[in-house]
Amino acid sequence: MEFQPIERAAQAFQQPVTARHIEQISRRVFDGDAVSARELGLGMYNNTYKVTVEGQDRPVIMRFAPEPARQFASERELMRNEYATVPYLSVIAPLMPRVIAADWSHELIGRDYLIQTCLGGVxxxxxxxxxxxxxxxxxxxxxxxxxxxxxxxxxxxxxxxxxxxxxxxxxxxxxxxxxxxxxxxxxxxxxxxxxxxxxxxxxxxxxxxxxxxxxxxxxxxxxxxxxxxxxxxxxxxxxxxxxxxxxxxxxxxxxxxxxxxxxxxxxxxxxxxxxxxxxxxxxxxxxxxxxxxxxxxxxxxxxxxxxxxxxxxxxxxxxxxxxxxxxxxxxx
The missing domain is CATH 3.90.1200.10 (Aminoglycoside phosphotransferase (APH), C-terminal lobe)
Structure with missing residues (x-):
């Protein structure tokens, strides 16, 4: 897999995941191999990757929450909060990415993650x-x-x-x-x-x-x-x-x-x-x-x-x- 993480200092709040993690998640969710993964750098909280998966027509977005121990109490489980909000955001559904999978189990990685469709535009x-x-x-x-x-x-x-x-x-x-x-x-x-x-x-x-x-x-x-x-x-x-x-x-x-x-x-x-x-x-x-x-x-x-x-x-x-x-x- 072609893997392009963002280089970060060891003390940085955002910590990348590994290529292995993305490969394992791709097989679990899509039953296919990840072809490429590029980390996107706009966000300042989660780690976000644009991933191409074998057999999928379009790239998908994988977002990883910080490890639980790194989260402030006032920002606890923000990704789960977003997931719980999806039904209420149906009023702007055409503008929103669709959730493909969500995993709070921490079986493959000790962090919550969401997989979503990749929005068009810039x-x-x-x-x-x-x-x-x-x-x-x-x-x-x-x-x-x-x-x-x-x-x-x-x-x-x-x-x-x-x-x-x-x-x-x-x-x-x-x-x-x-x-x-x-x-x-x-x-x-x-x-x-x-x-x-x-x-x-x-x-x-x-x-x-x-x-x-x-x-x-x-x-x-x-x-x-x-x-x-x-x-x-x-x-x-x-x-x-x-x-x-x-x-x-x-x-x-x-x-x-x-x-x-x-x-x-x-x-x-x-x-x-x-x-x-x-x-x-x-x-x-x-x-x-x-x-x-x-x-x-x-x-x-x-x-x-x-x-x-x-x-x-x-x-x-x-x-x-x-x-x-x-x-x-x-x-x-």
């Missing part, structure tokens, strides 16, 4: 900039449509799709913040700021519990997880992938909403399709709590990839949000 992070910026509006408008479609899906309880489930939104948010704080502390970093916000979320639960209907949050839907047509006159979305951080909760808490709100540029077209969020003082207060949750997860991600300066930046950002949460808003 990665948006690599090719969106090939288009004139004015044409990006159509891209963001379509992203707004897709996000609205996902957010319109209603769920049974709050929290990650697979588990744990919470009866109230405040419990889900406070629980998530506490988990992220514990993970931050587990790598030797200070998480007192995150714990203060977790305590605030529990103390002022009535503001979070104005959200009574769990909606599906994509978790990580943005350009990095989008495919676009290879030769279209304007950037045209052909697929979305890696939605492993899905949640049931308040759409305003979604990572996609955070990024769509970050700049007033071409991404304003997102809101033309999605619609305005609106909201009162309570909604503004909740948005600050959501921002701290995002910043906590970002702090972990930056630490994992050795970005010390950017880890320190996260403390200033959380301090600003915490100050806004506790000043002048006690009456709401």
């Amino acid at each position: 990665p948006a992070p690599e090719h969106l900039r090939d288009y004139p910026r004015p044409t990006w509006r159509s891209f963001y408008r379509r992203l707004g449509e897709i996000t609205r479609t996902v957010h319109d899906v209603r769920g049974p309880r709050f929290g990650p799709v697979a588990a744990p489930a919470y009866d109230t939104w405040s419990q889900a948010v406070a629980g998530s913040l506490a988990e992220i704080a514990a993970d931050v502390e587990s790598v030797g970093l200070d998480a007192a700021d995150l714990r203060k916000v977790a305590d605030l979320a529990a103390e002022r639960h009535h503001l979070l519990d104005e959200i009574t209907e769990p909606r599906l949050l994509a978790g990580d839907l943005w350009t990095v997880n989008v495919m676009i047509a290879a030769e279209a006159p304007e950037p045209t979305i052909t697929g979305v992938l890696d939605l492993d951080r899905t949640w049931w909760g308040d759409p305003a808490a979604d990572w996609t909403i955070r990024l769509a709100s970050a700049r007033r540029d071409e991404r304003l077209a997102f809101w033309e399709a999605y619609g305005e969020l609106g909201g009162d003082q309570a909604a503004e207060w909740r948005s600050l709590v959501y921002e701290v949750r995002h910043l906590g997860a970002v702090r972990l991600e930056r630490h994992r990839h050795g970005q010390g300066d950017r880890v320190r930046e996260s403390y200033d950002a959380v301090a600003a949000a915490l100050a806004a949460l506790t000043s002048g808003r006690r009456h709401i």
Whole structure:
């Protein structure tokens, strides 16, 4: 088999699998030999390979989760969470890869893995900039449509799709913040700021519990997880992938909403399709709590990839949000 892994440092978070692993999995799932396997480098969590298998018309995608011991508690079994979300993502099924096989047994390799169909198109992070910026509006408008479609899906309880489930939104948010704080502390970093916000979320639960209907949050839907047509006159979305951080909760808490709100540029077209969020003082207060949750997860991600300066930046950002949460808003 022709095998093309990405060379990584021994201390890197992402650790490759071996050619032998891919060969064994190909025989188990397809009853055929792997002809070639090339590791794809866009993702920062799972290891992803484009694999050609004897007897298959098209290449397939094999994705390997980190070993269980390497996973943070706040990111536990994300691949299983993605798998549990597939039935709820039927609303955008034409854009999604189909699952061919999933294996949580750890019999062949001590890691969860998924095999999926290979989406057509090219990665948006690599090719969106090939288009004139004015044409990006159509891209963001379509992203707004897709996000609205996902957010319109209603769920049974709050929290990650697979588990744990919470009866109230405040419990889900406070629980998530506490988990992220514990993970931050587990790598030797200070998480007192995150714990203060977790305590605030529990103390002022009535503001979070104005959200009574769990909606599906994509978790990580943005350009990095989008495919676009290879030769279209304007950037045209052909697929979305890696939605492993899905949640049931308040759409305003979604990572996609955070990024769509970050700049007033071409991404304003997102809101033309999605619609305005609106909201009162309570909604503004909740948005600050959501921002701290995002910043906590970002702090972990930056630490994992050795970005010390950017880890320190996260403390200033959380301090600003915490100050806004506790000043002048006690009456709401």
